[in-house]
Amino acid sequence: MNVRRFSVLAILVVIALVLAACPAGQSPAPAQEAAAPAQEAAAPAQETGEEMAEEAPAQEAAGPYAEVDPTGVEITFWYQHSRQREEALQEIIAEFNETNEWGITLVGEYQGGYGDIFNKMLNVIGTPDAPNLVVAYQNQAATYQLADALVDLTPLVNSPRWGLSEEELADFFPAFLKADVFPTFGGARLGWPPNRSMEVMYYNEEWLAELGFDGPPQTPDQFQDAACKAARQPFSKAVGEGSRGYELSIDASRFASWTFAFGGDVFDYEANQYAYNSPEAVQAMEFIQGLFNEGCASVVTERYGDQTNFGNGTTLFTVGSSSGLPFYRSAVEEGANFAWNVDALPRLTPEPVMNLYGASVSVVKASPEEEVASWLFLKYYTSPEVQAKWAKVSNYFPVRQSVAEQLGDYFAENPQYAKAFDLLPYAKTEPPVPGYDFVRDLVREAMAAIADGADVQSTLDQLNEEANQILAEQLAE
Amino acid sequence: MSTAAPAQARKRRLSQMELEEQLTGFLYILPATLLVAVFGLFPIGYAFYMSLRRWRVVDRGFVGLSNYQKALGDFLGAGIFVLGFVLLVVALVTWDRARGRREVDPIRRIGLPLVLAALGFLAISQGWERMYGEADRRFLNSLPVTFYYAMGSIPIQLAIALMLAYILFQKIRGQEFFRMIFFLPYVTPVIATALVFRFIFNPRPTSLANQILGVLGLEPKEWLFEPRPFLEVMFGLQLEGFWSGPSMALVSIIMFGIWTFVGYNTVIFLAGLGNIPRDVYEAAEIDGANPWQVFRHVIVPLLSPVTYYLALVGFIGTFKAFNHIYVMQEPSAQNTVITTSVSIFNTFYKASQFGYASAQAILLLIIILFLTYVQTRIFGERVFYG
Numbered sequence: 001m002n003v004r005r006f007s008v009l010a011i012l013v014v015i016a017l018v019l020a021a022c023p024a025g026q027s028p029a030p031a032q033e034a035a036a037p038a039q040e041a042a043a044p045a046q047e048t049g050e051e052m053a054e055e056a057p058a059q060e061a062a063g064p065y066a067e068v069d070p071t072g073v074e075i076t077f078w079y080q081h082s083r084q085r086e087e088a089l090q091e092i093i094a095e096f097n098e099t100n101e102w103g104i105t106l107v108g109e110y111q112g113g114y115g116d117i118f119n120k121m122l123n124v125i126g127t128p129d130a131p132n133l134v135v136a137y138q139n140q141a142a143t144y145q146l147a148d149a150l151v152d153l154t155p156l157v158n159s160p161r162w163g164l165s166e167e168e169l170a171d172f173f174p175a176f177l178k179a180d181v182f183p184t185f186g187g188a189r190l191g192w193p194p195n196r197s198m199e200v201m202y203y204n205e206e207w208l209a210e211l212g213f214d215g216p217p218q219t220p221d222q223f224q225d226a227a228c229k230a231a232r233q234p235f236s237k238a239v240g241e242g243s244r245g246y247e248l249s250i251d252a253s254r255f256a257s258w259t260f261a262f263g264g265d266v267f268d269y270e271a272n273q274y275a276y277n278s279p280e281a282v283q284a285m286e287f288i289q290g291l292f293n294e295g296c297a298s299v300v301t302e303r304y305g306d307q308t309n310f311g312n313g314t315t316l317f318t319v320g321s322s323s324g325l326p327f328y329r330s331a332v333e334e335g336a337n338f339a340w341n342v343d344a345l346p347r348l349t350p351e352p353v354m355n356l357y358g359a360s361v362s363v364v365k366a367s368p369e370e371e372v373a374s375w376l377f378l379k380y381y382t383s384p385e386v387q388a389k390w391a392k393v394s395n396y397f398p399v400r401q402s403v404a405e406q407l408g409d410y411f412a413e414n415p416q417y418a419k420a421f422d423l424l425p426y427a428k429t430e431p432p433v434p435g436y437d438f439v440r441d442l443v444r445e446a447m448a449a450i451a452d453g454a455d456v457q458s459t460l461d462q463l464n465e466e467a468n469q470i471l472a473e474q475l476a477e
Numbered sequence: 478m479s480t481a482a483p484a485q486a487r488k489r490r491l492s493q494m495e496l497e498e499q500l501t502g503f504l505y506i507l508p509a510t511l512l513v514a515v516f517g518l519f520p521i522g523y524a525f526y527m528s529l530r531r532w533r534v535v536d537r538g539f540v541g542l543s544n545y546q547k548a549l550g551d552f553l554g555a556g557i558f559v560l561g562f563v564l565l566v567v568a569l570v571t572w573d574r575a576r577g578r579r580e581v582d583p584i585r586r587i588g589l590p591l592v593l594a595a596l597g598f599l600a601i602s603q604g605w606e607r608m609y610g611e612a613d614r615r616f617l618n619s620l621p622v623t624f625y626y627a628m629g630s631i632p633i634q635l636a637i638a639l640m641l642a643y644i645l646f647q648k649i650r651g652q653e654f655f656r657m658i659f660f661l662p663y664v665t666p667v668i669a670t671a672l673v674f675r676f677i678f679n680p681r682p683t684s685l686a687n688q689i690l691g692v693l694g695l696e697p698k699e700w701l702f703e704p705r706p707f708l709e710v711m712f713g714l715q716l717e718g719f720w721s722g723p724s725m726a727l728v729s730i731i732m733f734g735i736w737t738f739v740g741y742n743t744v745i746f747l748a749g750l751g752n753i754p755r756d757v758y759e760a761a762e763i764d765g766a767n768p769w770q771v772f773r774h775v776i777v778p779l780l781s782p783v784t785y786y787l788a789l790v791g792f793i794g795t796f797k798a799f800n801h802i803y804v805m806q807e808p809s810a811q812n813t814v815i816t817t818s819v820s821i822f823n824t825f826y827k828a829s830q831f832g833y834a835s836a837q838a839i840l841l842l843i844i845i846l847f848l849t850y851v852q853t854r855i856f857g858e859r860v861f862y863g
Contacts (some may be wrong), residue, residue, distance in 0.1 A: 147534040438827035444808035
């Protein structure tokens, strides 16, 4: 009897200890509570603005950050760059720390890849452990903003004291700046672009000539013609097995690129809804399916297998990021060693429509001083001189048009990069909405099914329905 | 009075001794209990708490069972579905108990389990249909995929492991070497080996898997890129729905799973074989049993506790399997390799729906607990402990 009583007692003690270890008042919503300090921290900035509006209407135009003094502030920056790019970025940071007139100190920290940073951010949002600046794709920034974690940069960009002049703003490629304006968050600017990449078509110039073409295809029909001929007539210098016209790496960005080229979009920005079943998207996917049906296209079966096959002279066309240019160059030099180049995707539109992408840098809500200091670094990071240096090392595109003047030698050494650079004015972007990562998976599945012969219209109808369902869930209060 | 008092005092002293013993015992287990509570039970409790809330990056309030409803679609359908499984279990238990009892009416002995099983299958089918209309199909589709993965992995890997263990137990040369070789896949980092298997099961005609098919006179296959059912690809059998079986891509992943865990199972079986007394083998041989009879009637029954343990742990493991499936999945396989664990991960990290992902995780926990109970109830009773 006693043994039983003591057993019960002991179990109760253990339960009490466990319960004591998880205090009821704190456990229900740590993230929400943790988010509060950030909101409180952000409040002074707004209050300062309000007080200014009341006390000195003349200064209203100066913006909410006009009176903030960032002198001596220390801030952190989480990035994903490694090796040469990290070295260059650290140099840029060191120069900023030495030269900025406010004595701001920026500490740059490598925090793993994009996914690692995203996962870490989800855990530190709203806590003192969050960085001031963080590399984020637009959909990641949108997810952070679900917790109201990021600073809308519009007041800082337009601030007469801290911002950019109209002339400076006009120097930025318009599509680059537009990519970080979030329609789903009332048009807030939640990031600032330090660089971008773009989807381009890689083609084998020599093989095209052997097939009887005097230049890259400009229309889908020309593309199909060349791809089908290549599937039947191998390249004379090929050093690998097989002969492929077009090698498709199944990816949501490929879907968007082809849809853009057919004159459509994957998102309806007026309705704030996905448009994966738009007539142009359906037409684009029917075109892709046609290539597969004719035996003129195949799916990439190994990671970066399309680069390897292209380099070996066994694939005529691929579509991929311009950031892959150095890797394509290596693959060609180590492979069949032929003349190659990049161009816009074959299109139905009068002008090229290029899919531009790349992570921006977001400013995390903190004290007004830290927010201003963070912006000042971004301003420095995107100044023409720094951009020229960064573009050469990173092989990304600079975000300002005037940087081209400083890249003459680089363009001469890298003609493919120069060709792609010329296409930047035609860029547009994929949707900056929360949950896009998940939707991208659905797009990949739909593309795979289409390549496998599924009915295009019904597949895209279902995809669109699911994608919009996810979007609605993300945006619901 | 005078004799009762010392007796009571002695009893009180004994109670105090018992109390001290109990307290000492509890103090010894207290650290472990606390660790399990904090790092094991608390997360489960907190996941359950999150599952009742709308939690997307931040907590947005209590939503009751709506996350569960979203996953299952229709609670009545889910109830009928579960009832179907319960009926199957009851049918199996009824059949098992009546088996061999000649005094029981044949209709009751055979007819009742058959009727129960039929009702069970009907309820499962009806329940699934009701759920499927309203549920999150991505989550629901992941359940049969997980089931295929478990059923395709465990029986085969146990059979191969038992066979290998039996061979290794025969005092062959290099026994230690082979034991190490078989165990190696289990200790090799799964991400590295999964990446290697991606090359082995590549659709290229020159991939290792396709070269082996070539040696057998078969056409190259798409392997990890093939969403069509294995039975259709390999044998041309076109079955419908659940009965069409796992996709070719999932079978490729199952083969990797088998390769990884066979060695571990072999080592455990070897330990089990070592525990069987020599006398039993000798007695069987004296009685004229041939090697097959020794294996079938001596080794298999005496190894049943080990088999039971490995099957139980294996089922739990396959239902939780994640890493290699995540590494080996290809978009071309569409959603035919998305197991429940992968589905939960996608909901959590890609869709940032923490509350809903927690509800899915709790449902997976319930399924695992149910299957563990069923295994214990049905197969646990058949274990022969000597």
